[in-house]
Amino acid sequence: MLCLLYRKQFLNAFNLYKWRKKLKIKTHQKTFDVLYKNVNGFALSKSARQNNDSIELLYGEINFESFIALLSCCNINDQTRFYDLGSGTGKAVIATALVYPIKKAVGIERLETLYNCANQLKQKLIRETRDDSFAQRIEFIYSDFFQCDLGKADLVFINATAFIGDAWTKVANHLQQLKKNSQCISISKKLPAKEFKLELETRVEMSWGIAFAYIHRKR
Numbered sequence: 001m002l003c004l005l006y007r008k009q010f011l012n013a014f015n016l017y018k019w020r021k022k023l024k025i026k027t028h029q030k031t032f033d034v035l036y037k038n039v040n041g042f043a044l045s046k047s048a049r050q051n052n053d054s055i056e057l058l059y060g061e062i063n064f065e066s067f068i069a070l071l072s073c074c075n076i077n078d079q080t081r082f083y084d085l086g087s088g089t090g091k092a093v094i095a096t097a098l099v100y101p102i103k104k105a106v107g108i109e110r111l112e113t114l115y116n117c118a119n120q121l122k123q124k125l126i127r128e129t130r131d132d133s134f135a136q137r138i139e140f141i142y143s144d145f146f147q148c149d150l151g152k153a154d155l156v157f158i159n160a161t162a163f164i165g166d167a168w169t170k171v172a173n174h175l176q177q178l179k180k181n182s183q184c185i186s187i188s189k190k191l192p193a194k195e196f197k198l199e200l201e202t203r204v205e206m207s208w209g210i211a212f213a214y215i216h217r218k219r
Contacts, residue, residue: 019072025065028098031128032064032091035121041089041114048113057111058162062092066205068099070213073200074155074183076100083108085145085158085171090118090138092157094125097138105138106153108145115142146174154182160189161211178218190214 020026045059076082080102084092087107097105109115118140126134141148150156156178163171168189175184176195183199184191188211190198196216204213 019069023068023072023099025068025099028068028095029064031125032095032098034128035094035124036089036091039089039117039121041091041117044089044113044117045111048111055162055164056167059088060159060161061088061207062095063205063207064091064095067092067095070185070202070204070215071096071100071155073202073215074185076102076155079103080154081152082106083150083153083156085156086110087118087140088114090121090140093118093138093140094121097134098125102137107138107140108143108148109140110142110144112142115140146170150175150177151179153178156182156184158184159187159206161187163189175218180218182218184216184218186214186216187211191216195219 041061042059045057049057078101080100081104082093082096082102084090084096084105084107087093087109090107090109093105093107096102107118109118122134122138122140125138126132156175158171158175160168160171172191172195175191178184184196187204187206190201191214195218197219198214199217200215202213202215203210205211
């Protein structure tokens with residue numbers, strides 16, 4: 001029994017090693033950390049929300065490796081268009097474009113300070129990596145995501161923690177415009193089963209701790 005336990009632990013560690021090596025996690029993590037070393041998204045968000053402290057604008061951030069592991073559970077290829085609704089300083093967008101050779105990574109942010117920061121980091125990423133393809137593959141949009149067409153998205157990410165009651169219903173209704181078979185990752189809350197099929201329920205590390213994550217597919 002003890003040998004079987006050790007074998008299971010060894011296999012899990014070995015699979016993790018292979019996954020990290022395949023996706024070059026350590027290399028991309030290093031680039032990501034350099035980009036965000038002196039960026040305090042929480043302070044930027046607090047300053048930007050002085051005249052609009054709506055609960056839906058509460059700020060939170062991904063953990064790089066945990067988020068990439070979550071994306072690994074989705075269908076991602078070189079034609080994937082990824083959208084982050086409420087993209088903040090662009091962490092989820094940049095992490096996705098760094099690791100995966102996707103067609104497009106789009107972040108939509110309604111706070112101008114955070115939007116500007118994300119664009120500056122995009123330019124810094126191009127300089128650091130000397131990879132001009134990021135100029136076309138990464139896009140940040142200064143807008144309320146309710147005003148944006150999501151019809152081209154293949155994979156959508158939204159941190160739903162601060163969306164409560166009618167606000168979450170409004171988000172779910174807006175996501176109905178997603179095309180058939182597209183996927184949506186929501187943090188903390190599930191989407192309605194009628195329009196979306198729940199494919200995976202798991203946990204992911206976020207800036208505030210461990211949160212539930214749900215991967216859905218549009219029916």
